[in-house]
Amino acid sequence: MAIADLANPTRFMALSGRLLPWLGIACALAFAAGLYMTFFVAPDDYQQGATVKIMFLHVPAAWLAMMCYSVMAVSALGTLIWKHPLADVSARAAAPIGAAFTFLSLITGSLWGKPMWGTYWVWDARLTSVLVLFIMYLGLIALWRTVEDPIRAGKATAVLTLVGAINLPIIKFSVDWWNTLHQPASVVRLDGPAIHPTILWPLLVMALAFTLLFFTLHMMAMRNEVLRRRLRTLQLGAASARTATARPQAAE
Amino acid sequence: MTALLDLGPHAGFILSSYAITLATIAGLFLWLRMDRARLVTALERLEAQGVRRRSGRSATGNGAGPRTATGSGR
Numbered sequence: 350m351a352i353a354d355l356a357n358p359t360r361f362m363a364l365s366g367r368l369l370p371w372l373g374i375a376c377a378l379a380f381a382a383g384l385y386m387t388f389f390v391a392p393d394d395y396q397q398g399a400t401v402k403i404m405f406l407h408v409p410a411a412w413l414a415m416m417c418y419s420v421m422a423v424s425a426l427g428t429l430i431w432k433h434p435l436a437d438v439s440a441r442a443a444a445p446i447g448a449a450f451t452f453l454s455l456i457t458g459s460l461w462g463k464p465m466w467g468t469y470w471v472w473d474a475r476l477t478s479v480l481v482l483f484i485m486y487l488g489l490i491a492l493w494r495t496v497e498d499p500i501r502a503g504k505a506t507a508v509l510t511l512v513g514a515i516n517l518p519i520i521k522f523s524v525d526w527w528n529t530l531h532q533p534a535s536v537v538r539l540d541g542p543a544i545h546p547t548i549l550w551p552l553l554v555m556a557l558a559f560t561l562l563f564f565t566l567h568m569m570a571m572r573n574e575v576l577r578r579r580l581r582t583l584q585l586g587a588a589s590a591r592t593a594t595a596r597p598q599a600a601e
Numbered sequence: 602m603t604a605l606l607d608l609g610p611h612a613g614f615i616l617s618s619y620a621i622t623l624a625t626i627a628g629l630f631l632w633l634r635m636d637r638a639r640l641v642t643a644l645e646r647l648e649a650q651g652v653r654r655r656s657g658r659s660a661t662g663n664g665a666g667p668r669t670a671t672g673s674g675r
Contacts, residue, residue: 393609398609399612400615402608402615402618407618449626452625453625460621464610566630566633569634569637573636576640576641580643583647587652
């Protein structure tokens with residue numbers, strides 16, 4: 350069976366319906382393990398104290414905020430190049446989830462920043478570029494809702510999504526390119542992570558849990574989007590059938 | 602349990618972070634569940650009125666219908 354056949358909406362609904370419960374269970378188990386390690390295994394940081402526990406939420410949320418936009422950018426290519434209906438469904442389903450993770454990244458970062466930096470917010474490059482990402486998510490959601498025809502809306506948002514993808518490297522390298530208050534990368538580095546394993550492992554388990562959560566929510570949202578488009582098609586079909594039957598009566 | 606209660610002087614910030622994260626994720630999950638329930642109800646209502654998808658109508662020989670964005674034939 351070709352990958353294109355698997356991406357057929359009807360096959361996707363059947364396959365995702367079987368996969369979703371298992372994904373949910375894996376996600377719950379990963380969160381249980383991650384939260385246990387966060388509160389009972391990971392020690393307090395020698396400088397941050399217990400406030401380091403916010404990082405177990407903030408870092409995965411920030412990673413997912415960017416990964417979600419990457420999924421949307423790849424889906425946008427699928428919409429524009431291959432015109433695959435599931436590509437647009439995937440992009441549209443990912444947008445609110447990406448907005449939620451970006452919101453969590455900003456809020457948890459602020460709540461960490463107040464006790465550690467002495468302020469909830471500074472207009473430095475990393476924080477500002479993530480705020481721009483959040484605004485872009487909201488803008489894309491608004492654009493999808495503004496255009497009634499999902500195919501036209503999909504094309505317009507796909508172009509905008511690809512233009513906005515330029516923000517991803519800006520976010521990633523903002524801490525290297527500019528002098529910011531935000532600390533540089535400490536996990537994904539050429540010379541290895543700069544975090545002690547007792548804190549790194551709980552962080553990685555929480556990141557796995559957040560990633561599984563993203564896939565679970567994204568699959569749920571994609572299934573809803575397929576149903577929404579089927580509903581719209583049926584409503585349009587019913588409306589045109591009503592118009593067709595009403596015309597001869599009007600002529601009489 | 603002791604570790605949970607001993608979050609230092611910034612416990613309010615830590616607990617707020619976890620509470621907001623939990624509320625956001627729960628809200629997202631509930632919104633998706635409610636959206637699905639609403640869509641399934643609307644689809645069932647239309648099907649009860651005799652409106653069918655092309656794939657559903659093919660068995661009865663009525664293959665006419667609008668081109669869909671996510672139709673089963675694509």
